[in-house]
Amino acid sequence: MARNVVISGGGTGIGLAAARAFASDGDRVLLLGRRAEVLEKAEVPGALTYAADLSDPGAVRGVARFVADELGTVDVLVNSAGGAGNLEPAAGSEDVLDAVAHTWTVNFRLNVLTATLLTEALRERLASPGGRVLFLSSIAAYRGSGSGAYAGSKAALHPYAFDLARELGPRGITVNVVAPGYVEDTGFFGDAMNPARRERLIAETSTGRAGTPGDIAETLHWLASHGAGHITAQVIQVNGGAERGH
Numbered sequence: 082m083a084r085n086v087v088i089s090g091g092g093t094g095i096g097l098a099a100a101r102a103f104a105s106d107g108d109r110v111l112l113l114g115r116r117a118e119v120l121e122k123a124e125v126p127g128a129l130t131y132a133a134d135l136s137d138p139g140a141v142r143g144v145a146r147f148v149a150d151e152l153g154t155v156d157v158l159v160n161s162a163g164g165a166g167n168l169e170p171a172a173g174s175e176d177v178l179d180a181v182a183h184t185w186t187v188n189f190r191l192n193v194l195t196a197t198l199l200t201e202a203l204r205e206r207l208a209s210p211g212g213r214v215l216f217l218s219s220i221a222a223y224r225g226s227g228s229g230a231y232a233g234s235k236a237a238l239h240p241y242a243f244d245l246a247r248e249l250g251p252r253g254i255t256v257n258v259v260a261p262g263y264v265e266d267t268g269f270f271g272d273a274m275n276p277a278r279r280e281r282l283i284a285e286t287s288t289g290r291a292g293t294p295g296d297i298a299e300t301l302h303w304l305a306s307h308g309a310g311h312i313t314a315q316v317i318q319v320n321g322g323a324e325r326g327h
């Protein structure tokens with residue numbers, strides 16, 4: 082039976098690949114992101130789109146009303162919206178503490194608020210039983226990310242998911258986290274990737290290649306399947322072995 086699937090960050094990268102995986106099952110997919118033009122250009126058969134900044138409670142209320150009107154029940158919620166903050170507007174100050182406050186605030190808004198606000202807004206609409214909630218963490222949550230702000234914001238999703246799994250388990254809903262390593266062909270790095278950095282990231286893997294959006298989408302799709310119904314409160318790493326290193 083066709084399911085209703087809500088995907089934040091569904092217009093690009095991992096979210097878009099996940100949207101295509103669910104749509105190919107005949108599921109009804111709703112793509113969320115800030116840029117309406119990106120969502121509208123996404124080639125996902127039959128997809129609905131709604132543009133909103135998911136770090137803003139008022140905008141998320143709008144999403145909740147749209148979901149109530151268009152979908153009613155949410156079978157699968159994929160929280161893929163996020164980023165490392167380097168593509169967001171800069172601090173606008175030379176002061177070190179202003180820059181630290183800006184970096185941590187931006188990362189928590191991008192990665193924590195987008196996921197927690199959307200999940201809380203839709204939790205009463207989750208299919209019971211059978212609902213699935215999925216979050217995107219990162220290898221950075223295990224290894225750091227330079228300033229620590231991106232890594233810390235991704236790590237914050239782990240205990241949130243564990244608590245949510247306990248709360249929603251009695252309703253027959255699972256909650257899991259997928260933590261990718263380096264995934265190319267996404268908007269994540271902007272123009273910050275270069276051949277030397279790419280080579281270094283691939284050299285950390287045991288598989289000898291970069292991750293693809295499809296690798297992550299297939300894992301999300303599997304965790305959303307009926308067969309994965311006894312998997313909950315888990316963090317699944319998809320990184321070609323890079324977190325263990327050589």
Ligand SMILES: NC(=O)c1ccc[n+]([C@@H]2O[C@H](COP(=O)([O-])OP(=O)(O)OC[C@H]3O[C@@H](n4cnc5c(N)ncnc54)[C@H](OP(=O)(O)O)[C@@H]3O)[C@@H](O)[C@H]2O)c1
Pocket residue numbers: 089090091092093094095096113114115116117119133134135136160161162163164165190191195217218219220260261262263264265267268269270
């Ligand atoms: N690519 C990697 O190597 C990698 C590795 C580990 C984890 N991840 C995680 O995987 C997830 C997907 O990233 P990706 O690699 O697919 O990169 P991406 O192509 O940049 O996707 C991120 C998406 O999030 C949306 N988004 C960002 N802030 C938002 C907000 N405030 N409200 C609504 N939507 C927002 C963006 O659209 P708008 O800008 O239009 O809003 C974009 O579509 C992210 O959580 C990322 O941290 C990625």
